[in-house]
Amino acid sequence: MKILVTGGAGFIGGNFIHYMVNKYPEDEIVNLDLLTYAGNLETLKPVEDKPNYRFVRGDIADRPFIFSLFEKEKFDVVINFAAESHVDRSIENPDIFVKTNVLGTTTLLDAANAFDVKRFHQVSTDEVYGDLPLDRPDLFFTEETPLHTSSPYSSSKASADLFVMAYHRTYGTPVTLSRCSNNYGPYQFPEKLIPLMISRALADEKLPVYGEGLNVRDWLHVYDHCVAIDLIVREGKVGEVYNIGGHNERTNLEVVRTILRALDKPESLIEHVTDRKGHDRRYAIDPTKLETELGWKPKYNFDTGIPGTIEWYLNNREWWENIISGEYRNYFDRMYGGRLK
Ligand code: NAD
Ligand code: TYD
Numbered sequence: 001m002k003i004l005v006t007g008g009a010g011f012i013g014g015n016f017i018h019y020m021v022n023k024y025p026e027d028e029i030v031n032l033d034l035l036t037y038a039g040n041l042e043t044l045k046p047v048e049d050k051p052n053y054r055f056v057r058g059d060i061a062d063r064p065f066i067f068s069l070f071e072k073e074k075f076d077v078v079i080n081f082a083a084e085s086h087v088d089r090s091i092e093n094p095d096i097f098v099k100t101n102v103l104g105t106t107t108l109l110d111a112a113n114a115f116d117v118k119r120f121h122q123v124s125t126d127e128v129y130g131d132l133p134l135d136r137p138d139l140f141f142t143e144e145t146p147l148h149t150s151s152p153y154s155s156s157k158a159s160a161d162l163f164v165m166a167y168h169r170t171y172g173t174p175v176t177l178s179r180c181s182n183n184y185g186p187y188q189f190p191e192k193l194i195p196l197m198i199s200r201a202l203a204d205e206k207l208p209v210y211g212e213g214l215n216v217r218d219w220l221h222v223y224d225h226c227v228a229i230d231l232i233v234r235e236g237k238v239g240e241v242y243n244i245g246g247h248n249e250r251t252n253l254e255v256v257r258t259i260l261r262a263l264d265k266p267e268s269l270i271e272h273v274t275d276r277k278g279h280d281r282r283y284a285i286d287p288t289k290l291e292t293e294l295g296w297k298p299k300y301n302f303d304t305g306i307p308g309t310i311e312w313y314l315n316n317r318e319w320w321e322n323i324i325s326g327e328y329r330n331y332f333d334r335m336y337g338g339r340l341k
Pocket of ligand 2: 086087182191192193194196208210211213215216252276
């Protein structure tokens with residue numbers, strides 16, 4: 001099988017490529033990535049010499065480029081991870097989210113139709129369901145929950161989801177779609193909560209917790225997300241949506257305190273800063289469909305997955321220090337300059 005993975009130089013796509021290249025030596029994996037600020041080829045170092053792996057640089061929203069790539073390569077499967085993925089950046093600049101997340105997805109869908117791709121898998125997020133109230137722990141997102149977005153990021157992802165499902169209904173495109181909760185694990189860009197807090201705590205810098213820190217996220221180890229996507233692509237039913245999550249809800253403060261304890265750093269590093277605009281309160285996935293129909297079971301829960309993740313950031317300082325010393329630093333100053341005391 002020839003598989004196109006888009007966004008493979010990012011966090012989840014990179015972990016997915018590691019998993020696939022090693023698990024399926026007979027499959028050919030092509031990684032297409034634009035290498036935006038979030039793309040980092042260092043992440044692919046462990047697999048770059050494997051005979052079943054190749055990297056191509058390009059933009060999923062560049063129609064002539066995408067069409068000629070699909071014509072030449074004749075992919076069997078397309079798995080679309082490529083996206084602008086950070087909510088805070090989407091609040092600053094929604095345009096690029098529309099271009100990459102919406103136009104990029106429809107461009108790939110058109111190419112998939114034109115060149116007879118056998119499966120198009122869209123990697124989406126639980127954020128398309130909006131948020132749940134904090135005082136209703138009995139409520140969870142199912143695949144039937146209406147889309148009800150809050151941020152430009154989630155709106156662009158929901159829009160892409162609607163196009164994916166519309167292409168299936170209108171043109172018969174053989175699609176599947178997965179919506180996962182917050183991921184953590186190796187190679188996550190240090191603008192997202194967990195790697196940001198680890199890297200700053202190690203430098204004894206203040207940890208900016210938005211608002212009260214009581215917002216809840218449902219954390220899944222990236223490895224379990226990768227296993228789920230592979231399973232859905234191979235055994236999932238065309239035209240179906242699958243939620244992915246492992247019932248690991250934590251408040252942001254709980255997450256930050258866990259990191260501080262593991263690193264033996266004081267809680268006085270925590271600094272409450274102005275809340276994110278439109279901040280979603282709680283995400284919580286009901287993964288029953290994936291578990292019962294496809295037999296998926298996560299390997300990690302938060303308590304078993306987080307120690308290895310922290311250890312990875314300790315053992316791979318060079319990977320994230322290179323990022324922090326670059327463009328990311330300017331971004332951080334712009335984002336937090338007026339917020340930290
Ligand atoms: P990421 O920001 O780490 O990586 C995104 C990758 O896409 C980068 O390598 C970037 O260079 C590439 N990219 C961006 N624009 C591109 C374009 N126009 N053409 C080609 N490549 C482009 O993101 P991530 O956290 O790995 O997320 C991957 C996917 O998973 C996204 O679709 C995201 O919405 C979804 N998702 C993420 C999470 C999470 O917790 N991180 C949870 C659920 C779903
Ligand atoms: P993030 O990792 O950006 O993921 P998402 O917004 O997609 O859930 O943020 C996770 C949670 O952590 C979210 O509620 C916002 C909060 N947060 C902070 O409190 N401080 C920070 O510096 C960041 C980046 C996030």
